[in-house]
Amino acid sequence: MSKGANVGLTSLGEDTGSVTVSLSWSSTAGDGDADVSVLLLGPDGKVRGDEDFYFYNHPSAADGTVHLLGKSPTDDGSEDRIGVDLAAMPAEVSRVVVAASQYGTATFGDLDGLRLTVSDRSGEPLLGFSIGDASIETAFVFGELYRREDAWKFRAVGQGYESGLAGLATDFGIDIVDDTDAETETETGAGAGDGADVAAAASSTAPAGPVAAAAATGEAPARPVEAAPVPVPPIEAAPAAPARKRTARTAKKKVTLPKAEKKSLAENDTWRPARLFPVPSFRSDKEREMRATSVLLAAMTEVPEFGRRLTAGFGAPAGRMQAFTEVSLPHGDTPKRPDGVIRVERAGKLWTALLETKTNGNPLKAEQVQNYVDIAARRAYEAVITLSNDVALEGRPLVDVKRDARRKHKVSLWHLSWAEVAHQAQMLIRHEGVSNEAHAWLLQELLHYLQHENSGCHGFQNMGPAWVPVRGAVDSETLCQGDPRAVEVVESWERLIRQVCLRLGGELGQKALPVQRARRGSDPGARRAALADALCEDGRLTAELRVDGSPGVLAITADLRTGKLRTSIEVASPAGGSPLICAKRLLRVLTHAPADLHVETLVDGGGGPRSTLERLRPEPADLLPKDGAAITGFRLSLFKGMGGARGNAESGFIRSVDDAVDRFHTTVVTHLVGLERPSVPRSRRAESPVPA
Structure with a gap:
């Protein structure tokens, strides 16, 4: 479809009562991402209330009409899917607006292959709309589903905003509250005496209200009020925010279990607690x-x-x-x-x-x-x-x-x-x-x-029959480019990395995705074949993970020749002060990191000094380049022996990758959150629930 065009869904397929809207993008730099959002609008072009705005902290409607299905990796980027049940949409909703927003200083011009796809209930694509003119916009309305005479149609909008999610939300009837006011609201609301739970924690990373993501764009978070609708607002000017209201935001909390288990009443470790789903030794x-x-x-x-x-x-x-x-x-x-x-x-x-x-x-x-x-x-x-x-x-x-x-x-x-x-x-x-x-x-x-080890439901746990022969061929330098076994190993490695992301994301409660540095439309088979040829050449499997809230991309390298796993991350140099002060500041936040952590100074052109944390702690000046070159950042790395077996046994390769990522994230990455890094956007995820 072209920008501004519209089409009736019933003319495209028979099963359009429920559709899936997919927003996708890619980045050759590997560091681009955005968040989707959905607004339900009435005939006057504005939301009816908080419940009509859906985003990462408010992912689904109580009646099931809207459900943000989450982000998933693709061969050349990532994709966000949204389930929309049009047949069950309330009669007072006339438009469903599908948008996305960037955060920090990022813009949509940094992303490639911006595209919206609408599919029917079976997953069959009905239409597609690509945006090729994105530049400095920080929010985009990709398209909208709207009613015409009891039938649903789609319009390709492609309208951008320089004012981020906050500007977009304002145009559809959302009131703006800045971070300072949000903190004041939380403090005053906590003593309001109404017995309600305050929805936002008193911190700049957890603003109040449903548009918590807007705080990360440098704009204000948002909440609904009465405001004039703007059908397709111009990019040049965002309307001014209405007067701010200082009222407590309340939320109905959901139940989560504590991470720490209660103290056991068993006499000794041989006692096993009763389980609802026991896992005996199965016969078949x-x-x-x-x-x-x-x-x-x-x-x-x-x-x-x-x-x-x-x-x-x-x-x-x-x-x-x-x-x-x-x-x-x-x-x-x-x-x-x-x-x-x-x-x-x-x-x-x-x-x-x-x-x-x-x-x-x-x-x-x-x-x-x-x-x-x-x-x-x-x-x-x-x-x-x-x-x-x-x-x-x-x-x-x-x-x-x-x-x-x-x-x-x-x-x-x-x-x-x-x-x-x-x-x-x-x-x-x-x-x-x-x-x-x-x-x-x-x-x-x-x-x-x-x-449980007996359930057989551990997930991907075997690198396949090609793993041992390929490792042997890499060790003996007899693996040739074009060997199909190398492609099998690359595919198994990609499956393993995706599973690592699922496990890590579940433990942290954050989005964790593999980074794909490719342009949209690239052939998956050709990409994997190129990675297999690189494996034959240098004997290494590499991957990158992007985890929400982390200061950079986490890189993993499995060197089949040396039998070592390397986990690393690059961080920007702390702001302010002399190079020596920056080095000391870095070492201070790494106080509890492992002594065998490798720290490398990054300078233009490469070749910066490197050493272990154990040696650097008494001598921080060893991190400074001898020629006085400007420090651009630091690379932190941990090395670990690689398991030999192809399966998930204690000595297995899969287990060793899991352990390496866990150790690095727990002992290194988590401590870097306190490091000042103005070039890296602060976390956009609010910890608070959405108002009920």
Whole structure:
């Protein structure tokens, strides 16, 4: 579509009552990112209240009409997906505005391949809209869904703002409150005597109100008031903020479990606590799969937030959910038994998905999945979901299935990894919260089950049959470019890194994504082939992770020739003072970092001094360049021995990568948050819940 164009959704497909809107971008520098937001507007072009603004701290509507499905990596960047149930949208909502905002000093001109895609419930793309003229804007309205005579249409807007999310929000009826006022609100509200929980913590990184992200752009956070609507506001001028109101923001807290377990009453360590989901020694993989499926589906049914979190991305509506196991369905001469069936009812209509589960690293069977796709098509079911330890990659399907184009009913095929299931459970019980304590405890028991060594649900845990031969060939320098085994190892490495991001993000409660330094539209196979050739050349596997709240990109290098893992991060030089004062300031924040941490001074042209923290602590001046060159920053690195086995045993390679990332983030990266770094934007994530 071109900018300003519009189209009716019903003219593009038959199943458009529920759609998925995807916003995507890429960055050749690897450090670009943005946050999506959605506003529901009435006929007057403004929000009705706080509940009509959805962003990273307010990701879903209570009625299920809007659900931010989260950010996921792609082969050339990242993508944010939003589920919108148009059929259930309240009658007073006439427009659904889809926007995104940058933070700090970043602009949309720093990103490549800005694109919006709208897909139907099955995931089939209906339309696309690319923005090619972004420059200094810090917020963008990508497009909007709007009603015309009881039908929904889409308009490609592509309107930018220099004033960030705060300016955009103001134009749609959001009142602006600056950081200072937000802190004052919190302090006065805490003593208001109404018994309510104050929504924002008294810190500059946790502003009050739903537009908490705006604080990170240098603008003010926001909240709704009565303001004149602006259908497509001009970029040149943002309207002035209305008079600020100093009123306490209150929130209904959700339940999370404490990270520290209560003191045990057991007499000794041999006593094991009773568990809701015990994990005995299973006699067969089939028994393990049946139990894992039943445990998961029961938790999804009983904890609405968890069930919705896992099914929203598959096109399921928000409604009453039931799940079944070992259901017999007719198929030719022999009935088939999928591992599970998920049904969701909303407004008298049923959404149904068949579930095929694998545990313990067992691969999915294409024939089995094909049977379920055929059954779903004949019975007008909406989806088939595969669940296994494997992690899906773009451009690399786990199983190939054939679709009968003559069938009117389309069945979508989705994949879920056990690592993703554990990630979502951990996010809810440790960070985002659920509706009551019993649900939190139930998810805690599920997480304990998934992480138990006998469950077979650990996630990706095997580097594959090519791993040992490739390591041997790298060691003997006999691995040649074009070897398909090297490509297999690169794919396994990419799956491992994505799983590391899921685990780390779940523990921290922050977004963690692998960095892809590629332009949009690049071929995934060609990119992996190039990485495989680089592996043959230098014997190294490399990856980068971006974690919200971290001062830089975390880099991981596995050197197969030396058997060493290197985790590192580059940080800007602290502001103010002489080079020696900057060096001392860096060493001061690293007081509790490991003594074997390598610190390298970065200067223009390279070649800065380096040493271990143990040697630098008594002699900070050793970090200063001898020629007086200006210091641009520092690179901090930890080295660790690399596991030899391909699996997830104590000596395994996967375990060693997990341990290396954990140690580096815990002992180094977390301490850098206090380091002054004006060139790095401060965290944009508010810790407070959204007002009820």
